[in-house]
Amino acid sequence: MATINEVAKLAGVSKATVSRVLNKRPVNEETRRKVMNAIRELNYQPNAQARGLSLRQARIIGLIAPDFQGVFYGPVVMGIEQVLQRNDFNLIVSRVQSKEYQLAKMLKEKKVDGLIIATPRRIGEKAILALKKDNFPIVVIDGNVGEQVSSVEINSYLGAFQATEHLIKLGHTRIGVISGPSSYKESQERLLGYKDALQKYNLPFEQELVSEGGDYLLASGEREMAGLLALPSPPTAVFAFSDLMAIGAIHCLLKKGLSVPKDMAVVGFDDSFVAQTFYPPLTTVRQPMLEMGVVAARKMLAMLSGEETEVTHVVLQTSLVVRASCGAVHQHQA
Amino acid sequence: MATINEVAKLAGVSKATVSRVLNKRPVNEETRRKVMNAIRELNYQPNAQARGLSLRQARIIGLIAPDFQGVFYGPVVMGIEQVLQRNDFNLIVSRVQSKEYQLAKMLKEKKVDGLIIATPRRIGEKAILALKKDNFPIVVIDGNVGEQVSSVEINSYLGAFQATEHLIKLGHTRIGVISGPSSYKESQERLLGYKDALQKYNLPFEQELVSEGGDYLLASGEREMAGLLALPSPPTAVFAFSDLMAIGAIHCLLKKGLSVPKDMAVVGFDDSFVAQTFYPPLTTVRQPMLEMGVVAARKMLAMLSGEETEVTHVVLQTSLVVRASCGAVHQHQA
DNA sequence: ATGTTAATTGGAACCGGTTTAATTAACAAA
DNA sequence: TTTGTTAATTAAACCGGTTCCAATTAACAT
Numbered sequence: 139m140a141t142i143n144e145v146a147k148l149a150g151v152s153k154a155t156v157s158r159v160l161n162k163r164p165v166n167e168e169t170r171r172k173v174m175n176a177i178r179e180l181n182y183q184p185n186a187q188a189r190g191l192s193l194r195q196a197r198i199i200g201l202i203a204p205d206f207q208g209v210f211y212g213p214v215v216m217g218i219e220q221v222l223q224r225n226d227f228n229l230i231v232s233r234v235q236s237k238e239y240q241l242a243k244m245l246k247e248k249k250v251d252g253l254i255i256a257t258p259r260r261i262g263e264k265a266i267l268a269l270k271k272d273n274f275p276i277v278v279i280d281g282n283v284g285e286q287v288s289s290v291e292i293n294s295y296l297g298a299f300q301a302t303e304h305l306i307k308l309g310h311t312r313i314g315v316i317s318g319p320s321s322y323k324e325s326q327e328r329l330l331g332y333k334d335a336l337q338k339y340n341l342p343f344e345q346e347l348v349s350e351g352g353d354y355l356l357a358s359g360e361r362e363m364a365g366l367l368a369l370p371s372p373p374t375a376v377f378a379f380s381d382l383m384a385i386g387a388i389h390c391l392l393k394k395g396l397s398v399p400k401d402m403a404v405v406g407f408d409d410s411f412v413a414q415t416f417y418p419p420l421t422t423v424r425q426p427m428l429e430m431g432v433v434a435a436r437k438m439l440a441m442l443s444g445e446e447t448e449v450t451h452v453v454l455q456t457s458l459v460v461r462a463s464c465g466a467v468h469q470h471q472a
Numbered sequence: 473m474a475t476i477n478e479v480a481k482l483a484g485v486s487k488a489t490v491s492r493v494l495n496k497r498p499v500n501e502e503t504r505r506k507v508m509n510a511i512r513e514l515n516y517q518p519n520a521q522a523r524g525l526s527l528r529q530a531r532i533i534g535l536i537a538p539d540f541q542g543v544f545y546g547p548v549v550m551g552i553e554q555v556l557q558r559n560d561f562n563l564i565v566s567r568v569q570s571k572e573y574q575l576a577k578m579l580k581e582k583k584v585d586g587l588i589i590a591t592p593r594r595i596g597e598k599a600i601l602a603l604k605k606d607n608f609p610i611v612v613i614d615g616n617v618g619e620q621v622s623s624v625e626i627n628s629y630l631g632a633f634q635a636t637e638h639l640i641k642l643g644h645t646r647i648g649v650i651s652g653p654s655s656y657k658e659s660q661e662r663l664l665g666y667k668d669a670l671q672k673y674n675l676p677f678e679q680e681l682v683s684e685g686g687d688y689l690l691a692s693g694e695r696e697m698a699g700l701l702a703l704p705s706p707p708t709a710v711f712a713f714s715d716l717m718a719i720g721a722i723h724c725l726l727k728k729g730l731s732v733p734k735d736m737a738v739v740g741f742d743d744s745f746v747a748q749t750f751y752p753p754l755t756t757v758r759q760p761m762l763e764m765g766v767v768a769a770r771k772m773l774a775m776l777s778g779e780e781t782e783v784t785h786v787v788l789q790t791s792l793v794v795r796a797s798c799g800a801v802h803q804h805q806a
Numbered sequence: 807a808t809g810t811t812a813a814t815t816g817g818a819a820c821c822g823g824t825t826t827a828a829t830t831a832a833c834a835a836a
Numbered sequence: 837t838t839t840g841t842t843a844a845t846t847a848a849a850c851c852g853g854t855t856c857c858a859a860t861t862a863a864c865a866t
Contacts, residue, residue, distance in 0.1 A: 153846095160823095186581040192822080235557075417751070476852060487854095
């Protein structure tokens, strides 16, 4: 592998001049030509580590998330990567670790220029705030870290309101909820959206119709749906706070020989990949996941270039995607 | 951020000594204590770029794939990351680009120590072989690059054989196939597995029962299933070469009011996330995707440490996961 | 007291870039 | 001819580590 010194020797100039050519600084045209020829001849590629050491910049962003495969974080990764690639940055992905100090390691050792943290759990909160105080560039996606760190979030409240309103307009008056963990901010906001929609249409809120799924996964949905069905007066529609829980609910219904949406309308939350794949296709509140990644990455780059200096919180809007599971459209049209 | 020089000064030793302490080389116990104290006091973290420059090593592996969200590559990423993290390596993910030369860039600029390439398409084949000739560490997952590059693959043939045999044993004699692109090696092998299973049970192979999905996606499955149903004598079971195509096929069937598995048994391939999520849960050939990532990462690390020098090809075994869509088990047991 | 050996440690060079300050060359003005 | 100005280039220092080689010190045998 050729180095800048070899290029300089072959071109008959100093390495400072080669560096200038590489960085498009003013150089005599004749000299530039000679250097370019040498670069081509040696198939030279500047060493990123040497460059990074000198410029104190890795051109790498770190992403910390619970997983990358899941229905949620996959698209987020895609969005981030897309933006970074266009700006000649790379993306290191790392699963969230138990040891909090590990969070800081990549930043402190200058392996990455900034960190995007995507996790709904309150993990590493202290560590994050400490890093923020040291002025490391940090963006949180969908987190619970608070005002002091820049973030990208979604309007959970509005999404829940829209979903509930949609079901009400379809004629449902008893609408069950399969919630996420009540300690999560998102769950609280979504529940508020649900309540406010009921109120707008003068429908009573009934606590027994709200059941809390311990996580956002399929099995929770299936279990909680069974609970709702066992009520003296079961709901005719159910709104789950994740697509997977909605699908779990449908599993429960189909196993009992009930039909969706005829016997029970179901609405999910996320518009993850499985929502369109499932049958019946799932009506759901769309979270713009790819866009969240895109916005987070742009924000990070802006912070690094000094364009953005204050802490900001971007709230992306949700939208209702109507498919077959709520009964608003026929399945063969979906 | 403290540097090794500051640590050295505070500890009253030379930076060579600090370096020795950091790298656990023999140092007088008393000296080590002083150095460790200085490190702690300054909250010192060695600069990865400087270290990398000196050691000619980034401790980063690059992964190039078509996407990271998909049902397939997500778990692969998880597997790779898991192994790397344990060995204090990081993972840069990058989508496959059209420009072939980009493949080489990260390697040549020493941003990564090696490249794992996961793509069924014959992309960058020339570029990959060129890099291999320059002795860059490369591992291909599920690729079509040939003998010259180390790889991790699955036994497509056996998986298809098992799936077909399973359907035959359930009593089916006319088994449709929704294949992947016939130019892909996997498709060819899977088709061979299908044929050999038929042969073993003295069933005739009929070309009309094989329809080729242009990609591995849902819409292909739906379209090809419609084609199979339109045959004068349609199959009673269908084997799709991906879970998504199997699900597409089921969409087609359910829309026509047919029931799965009663009217048509369906088997997929991948055992991706959607296979368990779908209803009816999908019988499918499991590809150990996480394990593929794990094996690829281990292989890469072995190459880097010099333990593994020859080109090797690891073939992982598939297994049939029986769920409800093939009719072998009742749905409420699934 | 002197020589030998082993254990520690420090100075300096190096990895491959960028950048600042100094040098050289070319040319115009005095 | 001398001096000032400008443009282009280079030498050298620096980024923050690792490591080779030599120097120092301590311990021990002669």
